[in-house]
Amino acid sequence: MASNGAAAGAARKKLNGYVGFANLPNQVHRKSVRKGFTFTCMVVGESGLGKSTLINTLFNTRLYARKEVPPPHAERPKTVAIESISADIEENGVRLKLTVVDTPGFGDFINNDDSWKPIVDNIESRFDAYLEQENRVNRAKLLDNRVHACIYFIQPTGHSLRPIDIEFMRRLHQKVNLIPVIAKSDTLTDDEILSFKQRVLNDIAHHRIEIFHAPVYDNEDEETIAENEEIIRKIPFAVVGSDQEIDTADGRRVRGRAYPWGVIEVDNEAHCDFVKLRQMLIRSHMEELKEHTHDALYEKYRSEKLVAMGVTQDQSVFKEVNPAAKMAEDRALHEAKLAKMENEMKLVFQQKVAEKEAKLKQSEEELYARHREMRDALEKQRMELEDKKRRLESGRPLTPEKQNQSYQQATKKKGGFLRN
Ligand SMILES: Nc1nc2c(ncn2[C@@H]2O[C@H](COP(=O)(O)OP(=O)(O)O)[C@@H](O)[C@H]2O)c(=O)[nH]1
Numbered sequence: 001m002a003s004n005g006a007a008a009g010a011a012r013k014k015l016n017g018y019v020g021f022a023n024l025p026n027q028v029h030r031k032s033v034r035k036g037f038t039f040t041c042m043v044v045g046e047s048g049l050g051k052s053t054l055i056n057t058l059f060n061t062r063l064y065a066r067k068e069v070p071p072p073h074a075e076r077p078k079t080v081a082i083e084s085i086s087a088d089i090e091e092n093g094v095r096l097k098l099t100v101v102d103t104p105g106f107g108d109f110i111n112n113d114d115s116w117k118p119i120v121d122n123i124e125s126r127f128d129a130y131l132e133q134e135n136r137v138n139r140a141k142l143l144d145n146r147v148h149a150c151i152y153f154i155q156p157t158g159h160s161l162r163p164i165d166i167e168f169m170r171r172l173h174q175k176v177n178l179i180p181v182i183a184k185s186d187t188l189t190d191d192e193i194l195s196f197k198q199r200v201l202n203d204i205a206h207h208r209i210e211i212f213h214a215p216v217y218d219n220e221d222e223e224t225i226a227e228n229e230e231i232i233r234k235i236p237f238a239v240v241g242s243d244q245e246i247d248t249a250d251g252r253r254v255r256g257r258a259y260p261w262g263v264i265e266v267d268n269e270a271h272c273d274f275v276k277l278r279q280m281l282i283r284s285h286m287e288e289l290k291e292h293t294h295d296a297l298y299e300k301y302r303s304e305k306l307v308a309m310g311v312t313q314d315q316s317v318f319k320e321v322n323p324a325a326k327m328a329e330d331r332a333l334h335e336a337k338l339a340k341m342e343n344e345m346k347l348v349f350q351q352k353v354a355e356k357e358a359k360l361k362q363s364e365e366e367l368y369a370r371h372r373e374m375r376d377a378l379e380k381q382r383m384e385l386e387d388k389k390r391r392l393e394s395g396r397p398l399t400p401e402k403q404n405q406s407y408q409q410a411t412k413k414k415g416g417f418l419r420n
Pocket residue numbers: 045046047048049050051052053054067183184185186187239240241242257
């Protein structure tokens with residue numbers, strides 16, 4: 001049975017009747033609708049580039065009230081402030097809790113070197129808040145306040161990216177899904193937009209900045225793939241924002257901007273890329289943005305943070321275990337251990353033998369030396385005795401030193417005599 005089950009995992013089986021799991025997507029659908037959706041979007045760019053207007057246009061609500069521009073002499077804030085507003089919006093019974101994080105002040109100072117910093121801090125503190133919840137004992141209700149997308153507003157200069165744009169994107173691209181847009185694109189002609197987009201893309205590639213790229217899946221239908229390609233081709237989106245409805249010359253009422261020469265319609269794809277931006281952000285890729293935030297961006301932040309805190313990962317925990325292979329591995333490990341122990345014992349034995357041999361050799365030498373000493377001493381004694389005996393025989397008194405001398409003289413004489 002067990003092996004059968006394992007085989008079925010690999011082979012595709014045809015069902016004989018209706019089982020019911022084809023309904024799984026509907027279950028997920030109902031559950032998600034009941035829970036509602038959350039989405040957090042950040043907007044970054046200098047004041048007056050139309051951030052608040054675009055957010056209002058995107059979600060078709062007055063999220064931001066009309067701004068009063070401060071008089072020139074008024075005291076202005078000296079740092080980048082971070083403001084977040086939330087709104088519950090509903091469309092066809094589907095609820096979306098939308099949070100927009102605005103960054104007024106970005107790029108508005110004489111020295112904008114560190115404009116990116118409060119924004120990075122904000123994004124990281126949202127990651128930290130999520131990490132802290134994950135580490136809690138009770139993780140039933142995780143509140144996701146992470147930034148899922150960051151719309152970066154590029155000034156419609158028509159030249160190329162400015163140092164502040166590049167610095168910001170380089171600092172942020174691995175922490176948030178970057179979606180660059182050309183702000184107020186109604187101030188550029190169609191040709192200017194085309195060449196500006198190309199230069200912006202070249203700069204982004206040159207500085208190896210990763211902007212959000214919608215993944216393309218093979219198993220999707222051709223229409224979806226074509227739509228996605230169409231979206232990708234429009235990046236960076238040239239947008240126009242307006243929350244005002246105006247009448248066109250042909251009698252329609254549209255969201256747009258009226259100019260002496262005509263009307264720019266926000267929702268008209270021939271006029272700007274606003275529709276494509278909205279499509280990507282809301283209709284086709286909101287889940288993709290959230291998934292990429294969780295699986296790639298947050299994961300990177302999280303693991304770097306844990307490693308920095310000294311947490312390490314035991315890789316073996318994640319290995320798949322095959323019992324036979326595990327046993328063979330254990331046996332090999334055990335045998336290696338035995339062999340090592342045997343080797344060590346042999347070494348110790350050899351060392352002990354060598355030590356004993358050295359000791360024996362040393363005592364042999366000592367014995368030999370003692371033997372030589374004793375032999376020498378005996379020989380000396382024998383000589384002395386023989387000497388005494390000779391003297392006694394020759395009848396000379398046994399006085400030391402002097403006697404010895406005279407004895408020697410005598411023997412000399414005697415010798416001479418003997419020789420003669
Ligand atoms: N020409 C043009 N003006 C815009 C556009 N979007 C907003 N504006 C105007 O720019 C001014 C500043 O807009 P606002 O949304 O407050 O900019 P924020 O400071 O970036 O939030 C307002 O007068 C808007 O009417 C646009 O797409 N094109």
